[in-house]
Amino acid sequence: MVTATSARPRPRIRQTQLFIGGQWVPARSGKTFVTVNPATEEPIADVAEGDAADVEAAVRAAREAFDNGPWPRLDARARGRLIHRLCDLIEEEIDELAALESLDNGKPVSDARLGDIPLALDCLRYYAGWADKIHGQTIPINGNYFCYTRREPVGVAGQIIPWNFPILMVAWKWGPALAAGCTIVMKPAEQTPLTCLRLARLAQKAGIPDGVINVVPGFGPTAGAAIVKHPGIDKVAFTGSGETAQIIMKQAADQLKRLTFELGGKSPNIVFADADLDAAAVGAHVGIYLNQGQCCCAGSRLFVEDSIHDAFVERVVAGSRKRRVGDPFDPATEQGPQVDKAQFDKIMGYIEAGKREGATCATGGKRVGERGFFIEPTVFTGVTDGMSIARDEIFGPVLSVFRFADVEELVRRANATSFGLAAAVWTRDVARAHDVARRLRAGTVWVNCYDVFDAAAPFGGFKQSGFGRELGERGLEPYLETKTVTVSLAPPGGR
Ligand code: ADP
Numbered sequence: 472m473v474t475a476t477s478a479r480p481r482p483r484i485r486q487t488q489l490f491i492g493g494q495w496v497p498a499r500s501g502k503t504f505v506t507v508n509p510a511t512e513e514p515i516a517d518v519a520e521g522d523a524a525d526v527e528a529a530v531r532a533a534r535e536a537f538d539n540g541p542w543p544r545l546d547a548r549a550r551g552r553l554i555h556r557l558c559d560l561i562e563e564e565i566d567e568l569a570a571l572e573s574l575d576n577g578k579p580v581s582d583a584r585l586g587d588i589p590l591a592l593d594c595l596r597y598y599a600g601w602a603d604k605i606h607g608q609t610i611p612i613n614g615n616y617f618c619y620t621r622r623e624p625v626g627v628a629g630q631i632i633p634w635n636f637p638i639l640m641v642a643w644k645w646g647p648a649l650a651a652g653c654t655i656v657m658k659p660a661e662q663t664p665l666t667c668l669r670l671a672r673l674a675q676k677a678g679i680p681d682g683v684i685n686v687v688p689g690f691g692p693t694a695g696a697a698i699v700k701h702p703g704i705d706k707v708a709f710t711g712s713g714e715t716a717q718i719i720m721k722q723a724a725d726q727l728k729r730l731t732f733e734l735g736g737k738s739p740n741i742v743f744a745d746a747d748l749d750a751a752a753v754g755a756h757v758g759i760y761l762n763q764g765q766c767c768c769a770g771s772r773l774f775v776e777d778s779i780h781d782a783f784v785e786r787v788v789a790g791s792r793k794r795r796v797g798d799p800f801d802p803a804t805e806q807g808p809q810v811d812k813a814q815f816d817k818i819m820g821y822i823e824a825g826k827r828e829g830a831t832c833a834t835g836g837k838r839v840g841e842r843g844f845f846i847e848p849t850v851f852t853g854v855t856d857g858m859s860i861a862r863d864e865i866f867g868p869v870l871s872v873f874r875f876a877d878v879e880e881l882v883r884r885a886n887a888t889s890f891g892l893a894a895a896v897w898t899r900d901v902a903r904a905h906d907v908a909r910r911l912r913a914g915t916v917w918v919n920c921y922d923v924f925d926a927a928a929p930f931g932g933f934k935q936s937g938f939g940r941e942l943g944e945r946g947l948e949p950y951l952e953t954k955t956v957t958v959s960l961a962p963p964g965g966r
Contacts, residue, residue, distance in 0.1 A: 484665060493680075577844070578763065587636055624651045771864070856873070
């Protein structure tokens with residue numbers, strides 16, 4: 472079902488410049504780029520286009536704030552309070568932020584309002600609570616010494632984020648960095664810079680000192696690469712594609728820069744015949760269609776046990792046909808447009824490849840409407856393991872369905888991918904659930920659920936889905952150094 476598209480309501484766009492050292496400034500080059508509404512293909516705003524010169528200024532501000540500013544020296548609890556204050560300000564304008572997110576990204580405004588932003592608040596508040604709970608240990612080493620560790624902030628964090636969850640990715644990155652006492656140079660994705668800039672303004676209003684958070688919108692090979700290469704940046708946290716991560720890793724090698732990567736996936740969503748099939752059908756949809764399929768952990772490979780395959784697929788297909796695709800500002804909309812033309816073209820290319828390589832397009836496969844980057848919820852059956860739609864991350868509403876007969880074969884095929892971000896298992900058999908969960912090579916395994924995220928639960932990839940973890944206590948680690956202090960207890964002159 473298709474609903475008409477429109478650009479209403481139009482949230483105010485107040486920040487379009489770079490945010491450096493607490494000042495809103497144009498790019499030194501004077502350049503701007505256009506951010507586009509993916510539902511209408513109309514321009515939303517011109518945004519300052521940062522490059523290496525602007526990153527230089529941002530790093531200088533972040534360095535000054537870290538090396539000489541109050542932030543890392545502030546009472547830890549006071550840092551936590553400022554993060555809480557930022558959350559209060561986000562809550563005060565949650566409707567407007569949701570509208571801005573929807574306008575820039577295309578996701579249904581209700582998803583942003585009820586999903587992304589509450590999760591972002593939860594994450595920031597969770598890490599606000601950590602600020603005064605980060606401490607070292609005393610260690611009983613041999614000899615007459617007092618030995619202890621200190622957990623110190625790693626320094627200036629360069630943070631490069633994607634366009635699929637702009638606000639949430641800001642929270643995942645700022646939360647642990649701020650709690651640890653780091654300062655930040657962030658580059659939002661070129662497709663979706665607006666909410667990150669708005670959040671920077673709110674951080675300033677909350678009283679987070681100038682220079683602690685700096686935001687440089689711009690493109691990857693210019694602004695992004697400058698962050699990666701700058702010697703004043705101590706650590707880079709990146710969420711995006713594996714190809715970009717490889718470039719970043721090479722560029723960071725000279726300085727042995729600390730890196731954390733959250734990359735792509737081709738996650739198996741496994742349905743056994745004994746599962747609650749109503750719940751599993753919903754889970755199959757959530758797995759692939761959440762956020763227009765633009766999730767790194769999308770359950771894009773649906774494995775269905777032989778005996779229920781046909782009936783279950785029928786259900787998934789029927790549900791797919793009913794999904795409401797259209798105007799992200801219509802409260803009834805379940806699926807908005809893909810984020811931009813490049814993603815739209817890439818997904819349509821994979822749909823064509825699926826057909827060409829012999830899979831059956833059971834539903835969908837076409838563009839919706841003539842304006843905006845809308846794609847029908849699409850299900851391919853008869854997919855074999857070698858096809859490109861079975862192997863590559865499509866990052867769109869395209870599900871590939873596989874049939875399996877036994878558990879050994881299933882585990883082998885589910886793991887036969889270079890990715891390892893997430894997986895799900897649907898079964899009523901508790902032993903089998905835990906057994907398969909143990910054998911799947913993935914950073915997150917959901918049992919009888921999908922896409923359940925919590926700020927306290929670590930998230931990240933095995934294999935080429937990345938390294939390091941975000942969220943939870945593990946998510947703090949990349950923003951901390953451990954310093955060991957060893958003190959001789961011998962009296963002066965008595966050694
Ligand atoms: P996607 O394909 O999902 O857009 P990318 O990896 O291209 O994923 O983009 C994720 C983020 O990485 C964006 O903010 C983008 O601008 C940035 N980026 C892209 N190329 C580079 C690069 N060479 N160096 C640093 N950042 C980059």
